[in-house]
Every structure is written in structure tokens, then in C-alpha cells.
Amino acid sequence: MRMGRLAPGFLLAMLAATVAKYCIAQVPARLPGELAWTIGYDPKTFDPAKVDDIDSETVRYLTAGVLLRFNRLTQKLEPRLAESWNLSPDGRTITFKLRGGLRFSDGAALTARDAAWSIQRVLLPAAGAPVAEEFVAPASVHVDAPNSQTVVVRLPQRVAGIGKVFDEIAIEPANRPSEGHVTSGPFYVAEYQRSQFVRLRRNPYYGERDGSGAALPRASGVLLDIVENPEERIRLFSRGESDLIDQLSSEYYEMLRQKAPGSVRDLGPSLNTEQIWFNQAPASPLPAWEEAWFRNQSFRVAVSQAIQRDDLVRLVYLGHATPAYSFISPANADWYNRRLAAPHSDLAAAQDGLRRAGFRMEGTHLLDAAGHPVKFSILTNAGNDARLKMATLIQQDLAAVGMQVNVVTLDFPALIERLMHTQDYEACLLGLENVDVDPNEMMNIWLSSSPNHQWNPAEKTPATAWEAEIDKEMNLQATSQKDAVRKQAVDRVQQIVTDEEPFIYLVYPNVLAAISPRLAGAQPAVIEPELWWNVEDLRLRRTR
Amino acid sequence: MLIGLFRSVARAFALMLLVMIGATLLVRLAPGYLSDAREMDARYGNTVRAELAQEDAQSRSLTQMLAREMGGWLRGNAGVSRQFGVPVGQLIRPRLVVTGALLLRSLLLGWALALSAALVSSTRRKSGVVWQAPSTLLLAIPTAAMATLCLLAGSGGPVMVMAMLIAARDFKFLYRILRQAWLEPHLLHARAQGIPMRRLLAVHLAPSIASQLGALAGLSMVIALSALVPVEVLLDVPGLGQLAWNAAMNRDLPVLLAVTLLMALAVTASGILSGQTGAWERA
Incomplete structure (x- = not known):
């Protein structure tokens, strides 16, 4: 038959062409001089006052004109729209003097009235701005603009690290918020294709200049591709369609290191911690003997001593992490307690501690004084390979002291429900992302009354003497005007936490990033946004 | 025939209602419905707790929730995404546009591949293993694994994965349909008379297998829809499958309900169309 002889070749050639055509990934075209990188999801909002997710925060950071900018490298505040700023001796009045000739991206003049309106807007309960909570009592804050260049903010009480809050408040045109379309920052939102990309264009009226007097930002815009899949992010970077990747996992770091060694950076320990904790909440449905183990300091210390942190670093993070013993990372040079006396990994000490606390071995199993076998589950979130591997290694480490551990993974909503609502869990392994160096940002974790006081949330009164002491020291650091007093209080809290081990810190994952050789001006830092905190200086190198 | 069509539409409506009730029940009873990852974040804790309290007040009773969702849909308002x-x-x-384009391209390419392979192989006397093996092999690979392979290899894309899946499934059916059709007396007679292949296909073969192809088209749609979530999630296609996955992960009932209803509608509509093709032929 003719069909049988002639058709196959023709059909296959036609189909191959069709397949090739449709197999090419569709990505938005990059404009000349435009930087590009990826974000995980659609920003929930472009209204800078209502930002409550990481992707909206990215857009806010890139578009918002702020009075002060926190330099992620020097960890100091720098004036931006404000020419100068002054904090009164009692720490309750902040006066900003604006630069002259400021303009919004649409060319309209920016005055103190706009700045005052923008600050007042985030303080209004109706705005529901998360940043308002950083003022402690936002309803009692007064904002005035006595003249066109001066803004005065009066606080009802001193707030530690208040200056940095202004790094998060976008100055918008008074009475006409534009959801990022009219900004006073380096870029403005030019185009948004839901679930595909956000395109930012350079603000032509942005007043910042570099040392040589050249106008900033250097890039013509930023293209934020919305890419959920981490593998796809790596692919885009490898193909040169993305200029940087932050928060790389160790596996991807190693993979990219082999392909392009010059493009990856290990910036050392991050501010983040990975930790395990036991449920000590009286409302938990756990049997009384388990509650007794978890409230026993010797038990917690023994668990901490039995965990081989070096193995976690070597096997889980491929060497890109640092063993952790405190909630403050050594990357936070000002606040890390270098004299911390921590119970390091020591199997013999762990066994001895358990024996002294009334536990005994029967064969290969550890029993408590009443004869209950020590057996519990560690919860962690599904989809995080590093945590699952850590939990598995901890399971092996604790088996060496006779503890039988199960590892349970749950998706995040189910896990949060157990932690925050039902308290139906025994132990949990999770991480904590610290976005700020100031320990005042961790008040919600350490104050016993806080819902985020994970091991025993929302205590009416501190359950133990050491928790009461933590409350006292954290309140002291939050209100003291003397840096030395604050540092002493935070050092003391670090020591209490290390002695009592309500959180058993495991590792500080390193900050791993990939930066395209085409990208000039990058100065990676350990504080978010690690790679593009100085976006004004970033540009693409010219290629022949 | 009209009565049959009316019955099909009524069945579809009942099915959609059941889908709505089922999806609402499953999401509401899923662990973590009233929780949010942002609760763990100090910066957003208070805001999100207020949102959850409001959600809790609105979803205490399942009947209240169902009434709210159904009322919204009847008024043409599918609600507001929680996420x-x-x-x-x-x-x-x-996302509908993206998914629609993906489905259309995949179906066209899958059908083109399957039909070409089936046409060629069905006319051969000894074609069995050589033509069947690739199809069997492709069917043995789970869709997610196929998508992951494409991703790791850095070549191929969502259309190719879906088309391969559709082609592999449809080839088996098309091969059998064509093989049987070629042996029908009128086709044997036509071939013996030396009628040209183009005419043979258009005039003699196509009409005799049209109803079976219609039914197979409906099945292809179901196959494509079943592969949509893994393909879109793994290959990062901003379509309905990816949206459905995110909605499920975040217990976003209004979105999940809308996507589930759309999928159910597509499956039901393709079922009705397949059924009607047979009915038209019989009529």
C-alpha cells in the first residue's frame, strides 16, 4: 500500500517539527538593561501598606521610597528620602528632614505631607498594615508635618530599633495610593501578568546618585518571573534568563558549583536557625508521663547532647551549615554571645544525665522511672528534604541513648494546626527565619505570653522561674536606652535558653546564592534580601 | 434524541452539585483548614489570626458553608480566594487560557501522533511488537515521572509530556479500531477495487469509525485532565492544575471549588459529546 510506504517519514518529520515548536518554554522577553530573577508566587498585593507575604515584600522593597534604608552589609541605617533624622534623648520623638526636590515616579512633588500621610496610613487599624505592630502602640503614635520638609513622629513609649521600621514604610502620594504604580523608590510597577511575571521600570525621577554623580538605579528595570518550581529556577539561571537565585539549597548549590563554579557563593552562617522542641503545653493531649519527660530539663539537655550536629552539617547540608547552640547566629556579630557555655554533643554525658534524671536502660530501650518506654514522634513539614534528613539522623542519634523516635511529616496547614491550635504533638523540627539582627524582633517568641512561644504558647503567667527571667530580660532589652544594658540582657537570655533548652538548636544553615557573572554591583549580605538589597547599584555587564 | 440530551444535562447538573458538596466537605474537614503558615511569623501573626477568626465564624456549620458557596455560584460570584x-x-x-491552550495543543499533538502511528501500523501485517512496545513503555511511566525526566533532562515541555501520554493511551484503542475496520467487508472490497488511499480513508474508513473516534476523544480529554496537575506543577505551567494544587495546599476552598467544578464540567461535557456521537450515528 502507498500509505504504508510514503507516509511514515513525512508524518514523523511533521510531528518532530511540531514537538520542537511546542517544547520551547515560554518566558517573557527581557528588555534591554533589565535585571531578571524569580519569585515563588504571585504577590498578594502591590499596596505597600498591606504587604504580608514574601513576594509582595520583594515588590515593596524594589519600588518603595523610604525615609531610611537599613544597609544589609554594614547593618546601619542610612538616610534615603530623609536627608537627616534625629531621635530625641528619651527615644520617643523622631524628626526627619526630607531632601529638597523629591519627586514621585509620575513627576509630582514629594513633600513632608506625603511622608506624614504614608506613615499615618500604616498606623490606621483599617489599613491592617503588619508593620504597624512594630510601633507597639500604633494608635497612640502622632505624626505631624510642621513644614514641607519636616516630619515628626511622636511615640507613646520608647521602641527598641524603631529606626529600622521606617525601612518598611513606603512613602506614597498623599490620598492617592497607587498600588506600586506611582512610587518614590527606584522602580515602579509597569506590568503584571498574573502567575507569569511582574515587570518593574526605572523611576525616572528617583533622586539618588552614586559617588560619581550618575543617576540610580543603574538597571532599566526588573523582571520578576513567577516560578514556583525550584528546578525551573535553576534552569532559568543556567540558561541566563535569570541573574540570581537566593536561598539556594545545598544540593542545588553543589549542582551549580559543578556546572559554573564562579556563579555560586557561600556567605557563611545565616541568621536563621533550625531547631527541635518538645511540647510542654499543659493543654496538650499527651499522657502525663510524656509531659513530665518534656518538662524535665535533664531530659532536654540529654537529647541535645545526643544529637551529633556535625553529622547534620556534613550529611544534610553538605558542609554548608554551622552547628547551632543559640537563637542568635554568629552572623549577628553585635548580639551573638561569644562566651556562651553550651552542652555540646557528648553521648556519654547524655546517658549519664538521663540516668541521674531517673531514666534507665532495659536492653536497648530507655525507660522512665515508672517503666514507660521513652518513645515519641518528631513532626516536621513535608517537602523539606533537609528537615526530613535531619529528623532521620536525629532518630538514629537518639536510638543510641535508647529513645524510640518516629518521624512524621505533615503538610504545612496540618502541621500549623497541631502546633498552634490543637497542640497535639510530641516534638517538632522546624526552622526560624530571622529577618532582623535586633533581638527585639524575637520578643514574640521569648515572651511567655506570646502565641508564638512555641513550646508552651500564650502562658497566662510564666510556667517556670527561668521563663519569668527571660520575660524580665527581654522586656529590659526592649525598653532600655543603653546598648550595653540591652546586650547584657540578651546575653543572659541566650545563656538561659542554652541551659534550659526549650528549643534545641541544631544548625545555622549557610546563606547560599547564585549570581550570574553578567551581573555587576552585587554585594551579597546575610540579611534579607541578601542579593539585591542594593538593587540601585545592580546592572548587567555589557556583552560584545 | 432530545430527551437523551436533556437526561445527560440533568445528570451533569446533579454531578456538579455532588462535586460541590464533596469538595466543600473534604476541604472543610481537611486538617489545617483553619490554620495559616503566617501564624508562625511574628510580623503577620496578629493579622492572620484575625482573618482566621473571621473564617472560623463563617464556617462553623457545613450547611452554612455550602449555602454560602452555592449561593455565590448561583449569583455568578465564585467568592474570594483565601490565599x-x-x-x-x-x-x-x-489560567483558563493557559490550560485551554495546553490541553488543545496536547490533544492535537497526541492525536496526530497516535493516529499516524495507528494508521501505519494497522495496515502492516506484522506490526505488533514494534509499534506496541513504545506505547506500552510510555504507559508504564507515571506522568509525574515523565515530567520530572523532562525537567532534569532540560528538554521537552508540558505539551510533549501530555501529548506522549495521550498518544500512548489512544494508540492502543486506535490501533484496535483501525485493525478491525480494515477487515470489514466493504473496506476489503474497496481496497480490492484499488480505490486510492486518500479516498479510502475519507469515504470508507472515516465514517465507519467516526462514532468510536468521538468516544475516544472524550476519553482523551479525561486522560489529559488527569495529567494536568502533576504536569503543570512540575513543569511550572501557570494554569488551572497548578492553581488547584496550590489551593489544596493552602486549603483555599473558593478556588479549589471553582477549579474542581470546571474540571468536572469538562469531563461531563466530553462524556455527553462522546455519548451524543454514538446517538447521532445510530439516529
Whole structure:
């Protein structure tokens, strides 16, 4: 038959062409001089006052004109729209003097009235701005603009690290918020294709200049591709369609290191911690003997001593992490307690501690004084390979002291429900992302009354003497005007936490990033946004 | 025939209602419905707790929830996404276009591949293993694994994965249909008379297998829809499958309900069309 002889070749050639055509990934075209990188999801909002997710925060950071900018490298505040700023001796009045000739991206003049309106807007309960909570009592804050260049903010009480809050408040045109379309920052939102990309264009009226007097930002815009899949992010970077990747996992770091060694950076320990904790909440449905183990300091210390942190670093993070013993990372040079006396990994000490606390071995199993076998589950979130591997290694480490551990993974909503609502869990392994160096940002974790006081949330009164002491020291650091007093209080809290081990810190994952050789001006830092905190200086190198 | 069509539509409506009730029940009873990852974040804790308290008050009773969702749909309002805080329609529309294009391209390519292979192989006397093996092999690979392979290899894309899946499944049916059709007396007679192949296909073969092809088209649609979530999630296609996955992960009932209803509608519509093809032929 003719069909049988002639058709196959023709059909296959036609189909191959069709397949090739449709197999090419569709990505938005990059404009000349435009930087590009990826974000995980659609920003929930472009209204800078209502930002409550990481992707909206990215857009806010890139578009918002702020009075002060926190330099992620020097960890100091720098004036931006404000020419100068002054904090009164009692720490309750902040006066900003604006630069002259400021303009919004649409060319309209920016005055103190706009700045005052923008600050007042985030303080209004109706705005529901998360940043308002950083003022402690936002309803009692007064904002005035006595003249066109001066803004005065009066606080009802001193707030530690208040200056940095202004790094998060976008100055918008008074009475006409534009959801990022009219900004006073380096870029403005030019185009948004839901679930595909956000395109930012350079603000032509942005007043910042570099040392040589050249106008900033250097890039013509930023293209934020919305890419959920981490593998796809790596692919885009490898193909040169993305200029940087932050928060790389160790596996991807190693993979990219082999392909392009010059493009990856290990910036050392991050501010983040990975930790395990036991449920000590009286409302938990756990049997009384388990509650007794978890409230026993010797038990917690023994668990901490039995965990081989070096193995976690070597096997889980491929060497890109640092063993952790405190909630403050050594990357936070000002606040890390270098004299911390921590119970390091020591199997013999762990066994001895358990024996002294009334536990005994029967064969290969550890029993408590009443004869209950020590057996519990560690919860962690599904989809995080590093945590699952850590939990598995901890399971092996604790088996060496006779503890039988199960590892349970749950998706995040189910896990949060157990932690925050039902308290139906025994132990949990999770991480904590610290976005700020100031320990005042961790008040919600350490104050016993806080819902985020994970091991025993929302205590009416501190359950133990050491928790009461933590409350006292954290309140002291939050209100003291003397840096030395604050540092002493935070050092003391670090020591209490290390002695009592309500959180058993495991590792500080390193900050791993990939930066395209085409990208000039990058100065990676350990504080978010690690790679593009100085976006004004970033540009693409010219290629022949 | 009209009565049959009316019955099919009524059945579809009942099915949609059941889908709505089932999806609402499953999401509401899923662990973590009234929780949010942002609760763990100090910066957003208070805001999100207020949102959850409001959600809790509105979803205490399942009947109340069902009434709210159904009322919204009857008024043409699919609600507001819990995750993104925007009307569901805004999330669905751009993704519907992406998914529609993906389905159309995959179906066309899959059918073209399957039909070409089946046409060629069905006319051969000894074609069995050589033509069947690739199809069997492709069917043995789970869709997610195929998508992951494409991703790791850095070549191929969502259309190719879906088309391969559709082609592999449809080839088996098409091969059998064509093989039987070629042996029918009128086709044997036509071939013996030396009628040209183009005419043979268009005039003699196509009409005799049209109803079976219609039924197979419906099945292809179901196969494509079943592969949509893994393909879109793994290959990062901003379509309805990816939206459905995110909605499930975030217990976003309004979005999940809308996507589930759309999928159910597509499956039901293709079922009705397949059924009607047979009915038309019989008529």
C-alpha cells in the first residue's frame, strides 16, 4: 500500500517539527538593561501598606521610597528620602528632614505631607498594615508635618530599633495610593501578568546618585518571573534568563558549583536557625508521663547532647551549615554571645544525665522511672528534604541513648494546626527565619505570653522561674536606652535558653546564592534580601 | 434524541452539585483548614489570626458553608480566594487560557501522533511488537515521572509530556479500531477495487469509525485532565492544575471549588459529546 510506504517519514518529520515548536518554554522577553530573577508566587498585593507575604515584600522593597534604608552589609541605617533624622534623648520623638526636590515616579512633588500621610496610613487599624505592630502602640503614635520638609513622629513609649521600621514604610502620594504604580523608590510597577511575571521600570525621577554623580538605579528595570518550581529556577539561571537565585539549597548549590563554579557563593552562617522542641503545653493531649519527660530539663539537655550536629552539617547540608547552640547566629556579630557555655554533643554525658534524671536502660530501650518506654514522634513539614534528613539522623542519634523516635511529616496547614491550635504533638523540627539582627524582633517568641512561644504558647503567667527571667530580660532589652544594658540582657537570655533548652538548636544553615557573572554591583549580605538589597547599584555587564 | 440530551444535562447538573458538596466537605474537614503558615511569623501573626477568626465564624456549620458557596455560584460570584484575597474569577481567567491552550495543543499533538502511528501500523501485517512496545513503555511511566525526566533532562515541555501520554493511551484503542475496520467487508472490497488511499480513508474508513473516534476523544480529554496537575506543577505551567494544587495546599476552598467544578464540567461535557456521537450515528 502507498500509505504504508510514503507516509511514515513525512508524518514523523511533521510531528518532530511540531514537538520542537511546542517544547520551547515560554518566558517573557527581557528588555534591554533589565535585571531578571524569580519569585515563588504571585504577590498578594502591590499596596505597600498591606504587604504580608514574601513576594509582595520583594515588590515593596524594589519600588518603595523610604525615609531610611537599613544597609544589609554594614547593618546601619542610612538616610534615603530623609536627608537627616534625629531621635530625641528619651527615644520617643523622631524628626526627619526630607531632601529638597523629591519627586514621585509620575513627576509630582514629594513633600513632608506625603511622608506624614504614608506613615499615618500604616498606623490606621483599617489599613491592617503588619508593620504597624512594630510601633507597639500604633494608635497612640502622632505624626505631624510642621513644614514641607519636616516630619515628626511622636511615640507613646520608647521602641527598641524603631529606626529600622521606617525601612518598611513606603512613602506614597498623599490620598492617592497607587498600588506600586506611582512610587518614590527606584522602580515602579509597569506590568503584571498574573502567575507569569511582574515587570518593574526605572523611576525616572528617583533622586539618588552614586559617588560619581550618575543617576540610580543603574538597571532599566526588573523582571520578576513567577516560578514556583525550584528546578525551573535553576534552569532559568543556567540558561541566563535569570541573574540570581537566593536561598539556594545545598544540593542545588553543589549542582551549580559543578556546572559554573564562579556563579555560586557561600556567605557563611545565616541568621536563621533550625531547631527541635518538645511540647510542654499543659493543654496538650499527651499522657502525663510524656509531659513530665518534656518538662524535665535533664531530659532536654540529654537529647541535645545526643544529637551529633556535625553529622547534620556534613550529611544534610553538605558542609554548608554551622552547628547551632543559640537563637542568635554568629552572623549577628553585635548580639551573638561569644562566651556562651553550651552542652555540646557528648553521648556519654547524655546517658549519664538521663540516668541521674531517673531514666534507665532495659536492653536497648530507655525507660522512665515508672517503666514507660521513652518513645515519641518528631513532626516536621513535608517537602523539606533537609528537615526530613535531619529528623532521620536525629532518630538514629537518639536510638543510641535508647529513645524510640518516629518521624512524621505533615503538610504545612496540618502541621500549623497541631502546633498552634490543637497542640497535639510530641516534638517538632522546624526552622526560624530571622529577618532582623535586633533581638527585639524575637520578643514574640521569648515572651511567655506570646502565641508564638512555641513550646508552651500564650502562658497566662510564666510556667517556670527561668521563663519569668527571660520575660524580665527581654522586656529590659526592649525598653532600655543603653546598648550595653540591652546586650547584657540578651546575653543572659541566650545563656538561659542554652541551659534550659526549650528549643534545641541544631544548625545555622549557610546563606547560599547564585549570581550570574553578567551581573555587576552585587554585594551579597546575610540579611534579607541578601542579593539585591542594593538593587540601585545592580546592572548587567555589557556583552560584545 | 432530545430527551437523551436533556437526561445527560440533568445528570451533569446533579454531578456538579455532588462535586460541590464533596469538595466543600473534604476541604472543610481537611486538617489545617483553619490554620495559616503566617501564624508562625511574628510580623503577620496578629493579622492572620484575625482573618482566621473571621473564617472560623463563617464556617462553623457545613450547611452554612455550602449555602454560602452555592449561593455565590448561583449569583455568578465564585467568592474570594483565601490565599490571594482576590475574586476567584480573576485567578481563574488567565489560567483558563493557559490550560485551554495546553490541553488543545496536547490533544492535537497526541492525536496526530497516535493516529499516524495507528494508521501505519494497522495496515502492516506484522506490526505488533514494534509499534506496541513504545506505547506500552510510555504507559508504564507515571506522568509525574515523565515530567520530572523532562525537567532534569532540560528538554521537552508540558505539551510533549501530555501529548506522549495521550498518544500512548489512544494508540492502543486506535490501533484496535483501525485493525478491525480494515477487515470489514466493504473496506476489503474497496481496497480490492484499488480505490486510492486518500479516498479510502475519507469515504470508507472515516465514517465507519467516526462514532468510536468521538468516544475516544472524550476519553482523551479525561486522560489529559488527569495529567494536568502533576504536569503543570512540575513543569511550572501557570494554569488551572497548578492553581488547584496550590489551593489544596493552602486549603483555599473558593478556588479549589471553582477549579474542581470546571474540571468536572469538562469531563461531563466530553462524556455527553462522546455519548451524543454514538446517538447521532445510530439516529
